[in-house]
Amino acid sequence: MALKQNNNLSNNSEDFNFNLKKTVSIYLKQWKWFALSLIICLGLTYINLRYTTPEYLAQAKIILLDDKENSSAAALKDLSLFSEGEDAMVEDEIQVIKSRSFLRNIVKRLNLNIRYYTKGRVYESELYKDSPIVINFIESDSIINSTSSNFYIEILSSSSFNYRINEETAPKKYAFGETIPTSFGGIIVTPKNKSIENNVGNSIRVNIAKIEYLAESLKNRVSISPSGKSSKVVTVSFVDPVIEKAKDIVNTLIDEYNKSTIQKKNNISENTAKFIDNRIRLVAKDLVSADSSIVNFKTGNKVTDVASEAGQFLNSSAVNEQQLDAAKMQLGQLNFMESTLDDETSMYSSIPSNLGSGDPAISALSTRYNQLLERRKALLKSAGEQNPIVLELDQTLADIRQNLQQSINNSTKSLRIQIGSLESQSRRINSKIFSVPGQERKLRSIERTRGIKESLYLYLLEKREEAAISLTATSPSAKIIDEAYNKAGGPISPNKQIAYAGALFIGLLIPFMFFYVKNLFDTKIHNKEDLEKEIKRITVLGEIPKIKGNNILVKRNDRSILSESFRIIRTNFDYIKRTRKVENYDNVIFVTSTINGEGKSFFSMNMALTLANTDKRVLLIGADIRNPKLLMGINNQKKNNEGKVGLTEYLVDKSVIVGEAINTYEVNGNKIDILLSGKVPPNPAELLMSDRMKPLFDKVSEQYDYVIVDTAPSMLVTDTLLFSQYAGHTIYMTRADYTEKRILNFAKELHAENKLNGMMLVVNDVKQANFGYGAKYGYYGAKKKKGFFNKRA
The missing domain is CATH 1.10.287 (Helix Hairpins)
Incomplete structure (x- = not known):
């Protein structure tokens, strides 16, 4: 019992043993798909980079100053009514900088709600400060700030232009300075004298956006973060296709923050001065009242001291x-x-x-x-x-x-x-x-x-003087360390290195995931190694490669891959045969499989031809009387008695002797005797249980060196098991990319219960890429195809 448990543990450890080399080789075999995926991904990435608008990063650094660091605010710190318990946190100030009021002011100061675009071959480019025209509005700013519109201006000359709402509408010709009626009021287009001549024939798209929309957009795009933990140095950055625009936005944002803080401090100083004046008047009245109280007290009590x-x-x-x-x-x-x-x-x-x-x-x-x-x-x-x-x-x-x-x-x-x-x-x-x-x-x-x-x-008199002084000496809350500059020195997006690295990654990932999922759900065997993993206690004689074309039968003195694979199986079989001590029918070989289509007849015919190539007397018996297929390999043999007398006739008609049912055929230069299946009977199982089976195998085992019996699939019908006692050895066929791993449990059961004598396994139809434990080695002496680089060698 303990030995059995140890064996199970060892088997489990073998099952879970990870073979890196094999795993890598699985994907290396599909290198063509990986190469194709890489070419496609890299090509798409190149096209995307070629026609993607570049973006630039403008970045500035400021340090946030405490009120106690400002001499102007120090005078107000002593006032308990206005002093703060602690300095404002950096995060709070960041939220203040990103407030909508600041961003709206930036949009208004830089006129970001009016944008000019010129169309290139692929994408549009914004003319930030290089626009040859200027749009002027007749309506009030409140109406324009809440307007969203698009229209096109095509410059015809230095004095005229075409105006259209969209590219499909017919243009209207106007002169510069003429009022153009629109849904949001009249507009006047004026040229810039220096640049209008150079832009004749160009079409410019003018976009008018809502202030609130742009403020929200800036809020999402502006990045403000402290340089480090507990650091008062703050980095302000902005990404935009126009680097000058990005710099102006960052610098203006800092300027707006400083103006706001200065105004806030001035308001505090003014309010403080007013408050102090009011308090001084009240305190002066109280002081006079206190003096009068002392005088009245001394007078009433007639005391001086x-x-x-x-x-x-x-x-x-x-x-x-x-x-x-x-x-x-x-x-x-x-x-x-x-x-x-x-x-x-x-x-x-x-x-x-x-x-x-x-x-x-x-x-x-x-x-x-x-x-x-x-x-x-x-x-x-x-x-x-x-x-x-x-x-x-x-x-x-x-x-x-x-x-x-x-x-x-x-x-x-x-x-x-x-x-x-x-x-x-x-x-x-x-x-x-x-x-x-x-x-x-x-x-x-x-x-x-x-x-x-x-x-x-x-x-209060002292503080009133300090508050008055602070009005003329207010300093901003932010000190600029670095003004906005192009940090990367060029565009940060698209990043070619990252884009190509991502393309390489995706190009490798797509086929990898495809084959990984394919292998993950793969339930079939593919080569000898897969079969040995599933069935560990049954010998695997070898693999038969996948053959393309009609040359599916070995020839005499053949050096093809097919012929060599059968020679290997023959050699391995002879070795196993010598190690097994079989008293009866040692030269009788049954060929069966689990299900139909795994290549029993193909193997039986080629194994017989391979054995006959050694000048041995070989008999091939077609015992699959339900679905005979041996005739497919000898269709070129023209004999009158072909297909008339076979195993079925021998078992049914006792007058038919063995010699009458056996015929000699020459196939690809090899002579072999074949006992065909004959006609398909209505009762094949009962027929195979005939008493004439034993005399048949007794006689042929004596007359021939090898007797190969092509039988029916063992799991689908019981035909093979009915006369399996006449087999000295059994070759159990499996087929790569066809045989399910789960149905191999049937073969395990047959072997465990000794229902088939001397079971040995063969893997049929193995792709050459999976041949030989997953490696494509070829055969010694076979002609090798020369690659492109060594054709001239």
Whole structure:
């Protein structure tokens, strides 16, 4: 099982093995068709190039400048309202350049809607700037720009011309300067003085096209692309039959773009200046209002400088607090002195003399009172309390005490009034101190608003000057690197190299595709190699070449290709015959095929003649009794018994012996015995199963060196299989360009089931181009045809 799988794998690998040499040789055999296709394609290409209008390429290079690279635009970049977040992309600018408005302006500036053509022998040529006439229109441009028309002007002389709408209409003669009525209004034809004389007799076609149509056409034909990724260098190119026209279109397109960008920037500058003027007036009003608010605030709050006055309030508050504390301390001292004086238990006690709180009267009375007390104490040591001096001192002390109380009361009232005044003043100062932050906040808010308005006012004044300057210093957005020029130095179309290369390619491709498709759908075999690929386990004896004419039978000592091919088959058969050990009927050779028309009878006759050429006794039996064809090869033999007694008669009539049915014929110098088929019977299959078949083959196999049996096709009828046991060897015929590959499966089945003994294959009718594994080698000793270049050799 494993061996079988390995064999299958090897067979599959052989099936898919690509043979380049063979594949190339398949197409090389058809070199005549390839040559014819190449000649036709190259000839058509030459004619096309000869009569095709050449086209030229005009190309220019520009660099797109950023607004920040323009000094005039830098002034406006700081304005957030007009500044862009980022530079315009190159692709966006390309779309702007190709916009319809630019292209319409180009058509109008160059008058491209009015074109003049002169007719040559094959095609028309445009007279871009060389037209000898000029067309002038009476109607407005808006009507002409939307008009589409054609007419012809034939110059008769320097003063007259013929006018016609088309080539078929009758011409009308007009003078130069005369008004010609048309469907779109009157036109006036004027000559160019320098060139009109040289164009007498010439016919000029005038074409008027719509502006919109031409703008759309230019949009599709103009090519604008960046030179590289992230590059601001842009290439502008245009292809046209007139190189000067192409250059003018490219240069005008760039000029229109620059004019448009300059106008756009000027408009922006003007609008910006107007906007700034309006803003300056509004900001000036706001600034005056802010100043008035500050004045009203200071006037209403009676302040000049809130910060300095706040400091003064703080100092005044501190002084007032000190004075208030001092007054309260003095009041406390007076209250203490008063409480001391009111205490009866301490009537003769000294009082503090330093608690007068600065009142000199109280201080003097307290000092006098303390002195008298000291004196009384001293007197009491030597005298009693009833002593007149002591009593006098007591009266004096009481008067002083009363005066002191009166002074203290007066000072207390005065201090309380002072303290109330200080406290009121303190509250007033504190109120002002508390109101300072709010006033300062309000003042700063007003001053901040004024500062913003003032800085914005100064900024707008500066920008107004810059905008005014930018109006006189606006630069274009595109800088020309290379003006339009003829890049190729000549026409780019038609490209002869590419055209001829394409013709060569197509000239080779057409026959290649034809034969490729033909081979792709080819289901027939063509030579020995194809047969060996389809059937790998059956020996292929050889190939028989395709023969033209009536010489289809080999001759004695013949050296033709046909004869040599049969000699090769004979040699190969003898080799195979020696390797096979066949006990019975080793010299009996059956010739069959799958279907009719594959050359069994042709092969049988020529194989018999080839074997007879070696002086062997050869018998040819026509066993295809349904459709006998052996007579076709011996029609020149005139015998009375020809066609009367054959195999059919032998099998039907038991009285007929073998010798009576066999006749000797001389064909092309070779003598062979032939047992013809005889008459066509009604029951050929049953007849071939006759018991007389075995004695027939037993006898002829003994009498002859070779017995060749021409049988019926094996797949169409069962005749051959009915008596195949009498075959020592079987030659199975196939025919090139006739036998289908799929029906060869029948031959495989016959071989696999051993229904035919010793099967060998032969390919018939092989074209000499496919002969010998696809190579045309010829035969040794055969005359060779001399080619054109070696005929004289």
